[in-house]
Amino acid sequence: MITYRKKELENGLTVIVNRDRVSKLAAVNIVYCVGARNENPARTGFAHLFEHLMFRGTERYPDFDTVVQMASGENNAFTNNDYTDFYITLPKDNIEVALALEADRMRGLALTPELLEIEKKVVIEEFKQRYLNQPYGDQNMLLRSLAYKQHPYRWSTIGVSPDHIASATLSEVETFYDTHYHPANAILSISADAPEQELFDLAEKWFGGIAPSERVIAQIPVEEPQCEARRCEVERDVPATTITIAFHISGRFTPDCFAADMLSDILAGGDSGRLNQRLVKDQQLFGSVNCYITGDIDPSLLIFTGQLLPSTSEEEAEAAIWAEIERLKTETVSDYEIEKVKNKFEAGTLFGEINVMNKAMNLGFYQMAGHLDLINSEVDIYRSLTPQTLTEFAARILTKEQSSTLIYRKKE
Amino acid sequence: MEISLQNATVHSCANGLKIYVLACDEFEVLRLSFVYGAGTVHQSAPFVASATLNLLSEGSETLSSHQIAEQLDFYGSYYDVNIDRDYTYVNICSLTKFVEPTLEVARHILLSPAFPVAEVENYAAKRKQRLAIERARIETKARERFAQSLFGESHPYGISSPTEAYDTLTRESVVEFYRNYYTAQNCFVVCSGKVTEHELQLIKSLAESIPMGETIAPLEMGEVVRTPYYKLVESGAVQSSIRVGRRLFTRTHPDFLGMQVVATLLGGYFGSRLMQSLREERGYTYGVVSAMVNFASEGYIAIATQVGCEVSDDALSIIYAEIERLRHEEVSGDELTMVKHIIRGEMMRILDGPFGVADVTIENILCGADNSVIAQNLQLLEAITPAEVLQLAFKYLSRDSLVTVVAGL
Numbered sequence: 001m002i003t004y005r006k007k008e009l010e011n012g013l014t015v016i017v018n019r020d021r022v023s024k025l026a027a028v029n030i031v032y033c034v035g036a037r038n039e040n041p042a043r044t045g046f047a048h049l050f051e052h053l054m055f056r057g058t059e060r061y062p063d064f065d066t067v068v069q070m071a072s073g074e075n076n077a078f079t080n081n082d083y084t085d086f087y088i089t090l091p092k093d094n095i096e097v098a099l100a101l102e103a104d105r106m107r108g109l110a111l112t113p114e115l116l117e118i119e120k121k122v123v124i125e126e127f128k129q130r131y132l133n134q135p136y137g138d139q140n141m142l143l144r145s146l147a148y149k150q151h152p153y154r155w156s157t158i159g160v161s162p163d164h165i166a167s168a169t170l171s172e173v174e175t176f177y178d179t180h181y182h183p184a185n186a187i188l189s190i191s192a193d194a195p196e197q198e199l200f201d202l203a204e205k206w207f208g209g210i211a212p213s214e215r216v217i218a219q220i221p222v223e224e225p226q227c228e229a230r231r232c233e234v235e236r237d238v239p240a241t242t243i244t245i246a247f248h249i250s251g252r253f254t255p256d257c258f259a260a261d262m263l264s265d266i267l268a269g270g271d272s273g274r275l276n277q278r279l280v281k282d283q284q285l286f287g288s289v290n291c292y293i294t295g296d297i298d299p300s301l302l303i304f305t306g307q308l309l310p311s312t313s314e315e316e317a318e319a320a321i322w323a324e325i326e327r328l329k330t331e332t333v334s335d336y337e338i339e340k341v342k343n344k345f346e347a348g349t350l351f352g353e354i355n356v357m358n359k360a361m362n363l364g365f366y367q368m369a370g371h372l373d374l375i376n377s378e379v380d381i382y383r384s385l386t387p388q389t390l391t392e393f394a395a396r397i398l399t400k401e402q403s404s405t406l407i408y409r410k411k412e
Numbered sequence: 413m414e415i416s417l418q419n420a421t422v423h424s425c426a427n428g429l430k431i432y433v434l435a436c437d438e439f440e441v442l443r444l445s446f447v448y449g450a451g452t453v454h455q456s457a458p459f460v461a462s463a464t465l466n467l468l469s470e471g472s473e474t475l476s477s478h479q480i481a482e483q484l485d486f487y488g489s490y491y492d493v494n495i496d497r498d499y500t501y502v503n504i505c506s507l508t509k510f511v512e513p514t515l516e517v518a519r520h521i522l523l524s525p526a527f528p529v530a531e532v533e534n535y536a537a538k539r540k541q542r543l544a545i546e547r548a549r550i551e552t553k554a555r556e557r558f559a560q561s562l563f564g565e566s567h568p569y570g571i572s573s574p575t576e577a578y579d580t581l582t583r584e585s586v587v588e589f590y591r592n593y594y595t596a597q598n599c600f601v602v603c604s605g606k607v608t609e610h611e612l613q614l615i616k617s618l619a620e621s622i623p624m625g626e627t628i629a630p631l632e633m634g635e636v637v638r639t640p641y642y643k644l645v646e647s648g649a650v651q652s653s654i655r656v657g658r659r660l661f662t663r664t665h666p667d668f669l670g671m672q673v674v675a676t677l678l679g680g681y682f683g684s685r686l687m688q689s690l691r692e693e694r695g696y697t698y699g700v701v702s703a704m705v706n707f708a709s710e711g712y713i714a715i716a717t718q719v720g721c722e723v724s725d726d727a728l729s730i731i732y733a734e735i736e737r738l739r740h741e742e743v744s745g746d747e748l749t750m751v752k753h754i755i756r757g758e759m760m761r762i763l764d765g766p767f768g769v770a771d772v773t774i775e776n777i778l779c780g781a782d783n784s785v786i787a788q789n790l791q792l793l794e795a796i797t798p799a800e801v802l803q804l805a806f807k808y809l810s811r812d813s814l815v816t817v818v819a820g821l
Contacts, residue, residue: 023765024760065683069754070749071753074757089761118694118695119695125720128651129698132650133649133718237648238548239548240544270484271481271485272484281534287542288538288542307541309537336486343487344485347489351441351505355765
């Protein structure tokens with residue numbers, strides 16, 4: 001149970017606070033509601049590049065990291081398709097340092113062409129390190145571009161290619177900053193051992209003076225329904241072939257997405273999951289298998305993936321995955337399996353609530369998604385799912401016509 | 413802000429095993445860690461130590477691998493294992509309300525693993541593939557080669573076995589390894605979270621059932637063979653993975669803390685010298701780190717980064733130049749103060765919550781210390797001067813003492 005209070009400042013900034021009575025640390029998290037889905041298709045990777053630039057200093061604090069570090073703090077950030085998240089943890093007595101820094105860089109970034117050039121190089125090295133110079137590094141990129149044809153989820157947060165990053169200009173960067181980085185497009189969440197009102201007062205003190213800007217409603221292309229099976233086969237220099245099958249489901253916090261999440265847990269949550277027990281242990285077809293939802297805000301994906309053992313043919317492997325999918329449609333899931341997933345969910349929630357960082361980050365995420373109320377009651381939704389709901393979901397969604405299959409083949 | 417860490421309450425079992433208790437009763441969870449002196453240095457054939465550890469939960473005398481996995485997952489209990497060169501760690505987390513059934517499964521895992529032949533074979537096939545994938549990564553190649561360059565290709569701290577050696581893994585070797593190393597004499601337990609008398613009795617009853625075992629003879633580590641420079645050419649690489657460092661000493665050495673400061677200055681945080689010069693000024697890399705690494709009887713300092721192949725030589729000269737700068741110029745008071753703040757902050761973050769407290773306690777026990785060592789070390793850290801940092805860098809990081817590995821182009 002995460003207790004919280006929420007308010008909106010006059011300039012539109014949403015503030016959510018949690019009092020943690022144990023930790024000596026404070027966590028300050030800020031979400032900007034902008035991610036790769038807001039990008040121009042000719043400038044993919046831009047939201048992530050911009051996240052990097054947020055560390056390049058302002059007039060008041062030319063060296064962001066030094067200030068954090070002098071306060072014994074640690075900070076970082078991440079970008080995904082839906083949003084960008086910045087976080088700092090530090091001794092709770094230093095909490096104002098974090099607030100001062102975040103408030104300052106919300107509007108005060110001092111960028112130069114030189115800084116942009118260096119940061120582009122850093123991000124291009126990140127592109128190489130994580131996606132190009134890595135076995136299976138481009139697998140997810142290929143899958144996205146296969147499963148999505150219109151929606152910007154068709155590219156990864158790193159972008160389509162290093163060229164897109166290289167061509168970003170300073171004026172584009174400034175426009176992006178003005179459009180997306182302002183109070184009405186941000187959520188500040190704090191977890192620390194201090195009275196909630198005191199945390200609100202601090203938020204007001206540091207952020208209250210920032211001038212408001214208008215919130216721009218994003219115009220995101222809608223993905224058209226898929227009516228026929230899609231397939232992509234590539235050959236790469238990797239030690240094992242992998243097969244991935246993706247299905248379109250609706251966005252996070254919709255009934256279908258909860259059903260898909262529950263099914264993915266029954267199939268692949270822990271070693272006892274069906275896929276591991278049947279396909280890895282009993283039939284010994286795969287070295288590893290997984291099933292998960294992407295859980296994005298807009299219509300997302302349910303993904304099955306497995307790494308073939310050398311003795312397994314592609315046909316056998318694909319058929320084995322489909323056999324498990326068919327079982328979901330014909331046999332009802334047992335109450336035991338459902339109870340197991342619920343227990344796991346409860347444990348995961350409790351283990352996750354142990355530190356201030358997770359709490360602040362979760363508060364920001366649920367608010368960004370428009371479902372802050374579910375942060376403590378999501379488990380009830382899982383509890384309310386019946387075996388029949390899951391069977392119905394599987395029959396309606398997990399069809400060949402709505403599938404995208406990627407064969408990532410080992411080069412002989 | 414003061415950082416102090418509670419000392420664990422120690423309970424001794426009849427078989428000699430010690431249970432260290434760190435009670436934080438406000439959390440409705442229990443974490444139990446069993447630490448065994450059963451790391452890879454002890455194995456007589458490739459992959460036996462990790463296989464024994466990983467196969468503990470793959471079937472007992474009366475429960476199948478599937479049943480064990482089912483029971484752990486059913487209660488939402490979290491089970492994981494880790495291995496390093498010296499030790500293995502079996503961690504079990506449970507919600508307080510499910511501690512009893514979770515420990516019942518733990519009893520099967522720790523006391524009566526059966527290591528079924530079919531499980532051993534399936535495990536070997538899967539791991540072989542996983543290792544092949546891991547070794548396709550350039551940073552893995554550099555890391556493994558670096559250990560060989562520091563200690564020697566057949567030294568227990570340097571050796572890497574070929575992937576094919578999984579084909580020769582036998583059930584007998586695993587069973588024997590388990591019998592010899594998973595004993596009370598070779599183990600201790602750390603528990604944290606909600607530990608009332610009730611939980612303690614359950615844990616004791618489990619720990620007391622671990623057989624005492626035979627005394628293990630001290631290891632012969634063999635001679636260290638150092639390779640100053642090694643280049644692994646990887647055609648088709650777009651980045652080179654670089655490792656620079658040298659063999660030093662264990663955590664108990666009087667210069668350890670000082671060298672930890674040196675490592676932090678170089679590459680231990682986001683604004684470190686190497687991050688500044690390689691990433692922030694030149695955009696050569698996504699990241700660079702340096703750290704002190706510990707084994708039970710050795711230790712080393714390592715700098716690691718991945719850079720575009722075209723700037724690999726330049727990056728390497730910058731790394732050497734930054735090391736030389738530390739050896740010849742005193743660090744400013746401000747920079748040193750910042751590093752001290754960073755190390756303190758890091759310690760606070762690790763100690764936030766019962767799981768981190770347990771991890772730090774384990775590390776202290778392995779160094780023969782109790783938890784008061786944390787406050788002592790922080791005091792020693794405060795006292796370190798720029799002159800001492802200069803002296804240590806000068807003494808330990810001369811160019812000809814360094815070991816370098818480049819994997820890439």
